[in-house]
Amino acid sequence: MNQRLRHLLTILTGALALNAAAPSLAHADDLLGRVKSNKEITIATEARYAPFEYVDNGKIVGYDADLMAYVLKSLPDVKVKQLDLPFQGLLPGLDAKRFDIVVTAVTVNKDRADHFAFTVPVADATTGVLTRSADTSIKGPNDLNGKVVGSQTGSAQLQALMALDKKLKEAGGPGIKQIKQYVAFDEAYADLAVGRLDAVAQSVANLGPLLKSRPGVFAVLPQTIGPKSYFAWVARKDADSAALLKLFSDGIAKANSDGTMKKLQEKWFGSTMDVPATLPAPSI
Incomplete structure (x- = not known):
């Protein structure tokens, strides 16, 4: 094989390899890709909201903690770094990219939904x-x-x-x-x-x-105040976070459909509640 042909084959081989790698490289450029690559996800929680999340013997436990563990089965090799923060600092910290997602009981309302992306509902928040x-x-x-x-x-x-x-x-x-x-x-x-x-x-x-x-x-009181509302978890509202948000929403939806959510509600609330499979438009 002459030198010129060898050089041409080398260029073609390199181009094919780069083209094959391009999709995975592009995927690694989003938040979910970086989480998988780094094998770590940083999650923020307010662990003073029993029975959704609270600290017991130095460990964050509760309904959201168990539901999160179920969802994260889809990321078996990823280590969870969970931060316990005051509620008032969760959304500003998410906005500032101090963590990847908020897993705590956050009520979906219009103001929040305008700026942040929510998973499907995890519980009734009325x-x-x-x-x-x-x-x-x-x-x-x-x-x-x-x-x-x-x-x-x-x-x-x-x-x-x-x-x-x-x-x-x-x-x-x-x-x-x-x-x-x-x-x-x-x-x-x-x-x-x-x-x-x-x-x-x-x-x-x-x-x-x-x-x-x-x-x-x-x-x-037997009467509630305000309209029907729901709790969900929160991600940033951008293309970078879209795949991670979908992974969490898909996991929650699966827990809702396969009976896991009802079992966790019985465990932590002593009763069950109806949670829609999709997030209704907030009315508050």
């Missing part, structure tokens, strides 16, 4: 009202006129509470006397128990397990 069981003065949302009510800073439950306050005033009432904001719901529960609050606005899904853990202390 807001309920927690009171002291000994307080018979609050029988429905209208009885929150003139009361001191708490919720978590930055939460959709706080948003629902503020909307209720506006509605009470528009109906001619004095509205809620004071809305107190907390870094975490545990602090609001403690203040309610000792009488520094009259009520707490929190998702109904969280309140059932709380009643069982503190028998005789709290009660839940």
